[in-house]
Amino acid sequence: RPSSRPPPAASSGARLRRGGGHRRSSASSYANSYMSAVHHKTWLRRGIARFNRDPKKGITYLCEHGLMPETPAGVANFLYTTEGLSKSMIGEYLGDPSPFVVAVLKAFTSALPLTRGSLVDEALREYLACFRLPGEAQKIDRMMDAFAQHYYATCVDPADGTFSCADTCYVLAFSIVMLNTDAHNASVKKPMSLEEFVANNRGIDNGRDLPRDVLAGVYVRIQQQELELEEDVNVREVKRLMSRLGGKAVPALAAPHRRLIKRFAMTEVKDLTHKSPKGKHLRILFLFDDLLLLAKAPRWNSPAHIQAEYRSTVSLVGLKGVPLESSLHPHAFHLIDAHGGTVVLLKAPSAEVKREFLSLLDLYIEDMNEFEEARLSKVRRLNGRTAATATATATATATTTSAAAAAAAPPSVVTTAAPATAVMAADASSLQLSAPSGEGLARTPGASAGATLDSAAGSSRPPSARDARAPSPLTNVSESPTRAQPNTNQQQQQQQQQQ
Numbered sequence: 001r002p003s004s005r006p007p008p009a010a011s012s013g014a015r016l017r018r019g020g021g022h023r024r025s026s027a028s029s030y031a032n033s034y035m036s037a038v039h040h041k042t043w044l045r046r047g048i049a050r051f052n053r054d055p056k057k058g059i060t061y062l063c064e065h066g067l068m069p070e071t072p073a074g075v076a077n078f079l080y081t082t083e084g085l086s087k088s089m090i091g092e093y094l095g096d097p098s099p100f101v102v103a104v105l106k107a108f109t110s111a112l113p114l115t116r117g118s119l120v121d122e123a124l125r126e127y128l129a130c131f132r133l134p135g136e137a138q139k140i141d142r143m144m145d146a147f148a149q150h151y152y153a154t155c156v157d158p159a160d161g162t163f164s165c166a167d168t169c170y171v172l173a174f175s176i177v178m179l180n181t182d183a184h185n186a187s188v189k190k191p192m193s194l195e196e197f198v199a200n201n202r203g204i205d206n207g208r209d210l211p212r213d214v215l216a217g218v219y220v221r222i223q224q225q226e227l228e229l230e231e232d233v234n235v236r237e238v239k240r241l242m243s244r245l246g247g248k249a250v251p252a253l254a255a256p257h258r259r260l261i262k263r264f265a266m267t268e269v270k271d272l273t274h275k276s277p278k279g280k281h282l283r284i285l286f287l288f289d290d291l292l293l294l295a296k297a298p299r300w301n302s303p304a305h306i307q308a309e310y311r312s313t314v315s316l317v318g319l320k321g322v323p324l325e326s327s328l329h330p331h332a333f334h335l336i337d338a339h340g341g342t343v344v345l346l347k348a349p350s351a352e353v354k355r356e357f358l359s360l361l362d363l364y365i366e367d368m369n370e371f372e373e374a375r376l377s378k379v380r381r382l383n384g385r386t387a388a389t390a391t392a393t394a395t396a397t398a399t400t401t402s403a404a405a406a407a408a409a410p411p412s413v414v415t416t417a418a419p420a421t422a423v424m425a426a427d428a429s430s431l432q433l434s435a436p437s438g439e440g441l442a443r444t445p446g447a448s449a450g451a452t453l454d455s456a457a458g459s460s461r462p463p464s465a466r467d468a469r470a471p472s473p474l475t476n477v478s479e480s481p482t483r484a485q486p487n488t489n490q491q492q493q494q495q496q497q498q499q
Contacts, residue, residue: 049371059093073107091132092139095134095138095142097138132232148173151173179218183226184226239254247310251313284307316361321358324345331353333345
């Protein structure tokens with residue numbers, strides 16, 4: 001009899017089996033999104049590092065990996081909002097004269113949030129805080145022109161009548177930069193006075209003068225507060241670190257592309273078979289994004305501002321951090337260079353510090369190895385192009401030299417075959433002619449072609465000594481110093497024809 005009870009509910013295992021596909025797809029999508037985020041972070045870090053070394057290569061790398069659109073607005077937004085970019089490199093890039101970068105400069109300047117009625121020097125101060133002005137005058141000129149256009153369109157009220165056109169803002173902005181340099185440069189012995197500043201800006205507004213109170217306000221504000229062309233944070237931090245290092249031959253490591261990652265305190269292991277004395281062989285490691293600086297604890301008599309004594313620097317290219325298992329030295333590891341030699345043997349104070357240091361070290365070692373591989377591939381391409389160009393040049397030079405030598409060389413025996421045949425025909429006909437005295441004209445082996453032709457024409461002049469000395473086209477050309485030696489086949493053919 002059919003049961004009236006409802007069918008049994010599916011077991012938990014069956015429910016898990018039925019829902020497992022959805023969970024697997026969710027886990028797979030989560031893993032994919034996680035890996036995409038990891039790759040995005042890696043590409044961004046490497047792109048920023050490339051930009052801080054070479055802005056154009058960095059922009060190309062970031063666009064190729066889809067981190068920003070390859071449009072002037074996209075590049076300008078990236079430069080304006082991304083942290084970690086060198087302000088010096090931003091200024092160098094925006095000053096480039098290529099049409100694409102000029103469009104990027106215009107979009108970058110247009111993103112500056114200015115309000116109507118802003119003072120020109122205050123707007124310029126805000127503009128120059130976004131990057132560091134380059135040293136080339138033409139680049140500064142393009143930047144001041146872009147600023148003047150944006151300032152006139154955004155801040156100037158046409159009804160006010162202070163500035164009649166954007167060119168007035170451009171000239172005044174350039175004058176403000178010169179006033180700032182003159183007022184705050186220690187090498188300037190006699191700074192510019194207010195009267196000189198007003199005189200320098202006379203007639204810049206389409207032939208008329210700007211109001212004196214406007215120029216006086218600009219002069220006073222610049223004298224009181226410098227237009228700070230801020231240094232990169234990374235450069236400033238590395239300079240501060242270098243000033244606190246003691247020792248001999250401390251290198252100058254401050255550079256726009258170099259960034260200090262973290263500082264670690266560890267102990268150098270001198271002997272694996274003995275425990276390290278407590279408080280001895282202390283080492284301070286400064287990990288940068290492209291090198292590792294090793295220092296030791298300062299001496300007891302070092303100045304108060306010295307935090308460490310410089311020891312050495314190691315490039316991250318080819319470097320490896322290899323953990324070491326030792327009962328006497330827990331948390332120890334080797335640093336091995338690209339040639340397999342041990343740089344230093346260190347011991348971390350804890351497993352967490354060791355893990356953090358090795359993970360950061362591996363991360364930036366991978367970046368530097370990738371940079372080095374890209375650099376070597378570029379060098380190989382350039383060497384291949386140079387070798388191909390040298391080969392083509394050598395081939396063209398050899399061809400040109402051969403053609404010139406052939407044109408300058410004297411005619412060979414092959415080219416004189418036709419005249420020789422004519423001489424032989426003349427000799428044959430001369431044997432049938434008689435001289436006035438009745439004697440036949442015998443063919444003189446050493447006679448010249450000119451003498452033979454004279455005899456054939458009926459001349460009774462005997463071959464002279466000059467004719468006898470002149471080489472015949474039918475004789476061995478080696479007797480003439482100006483002729484080349486013919487080959488053996490040509491000589492045999494000529495002898496058969498003579499016979």
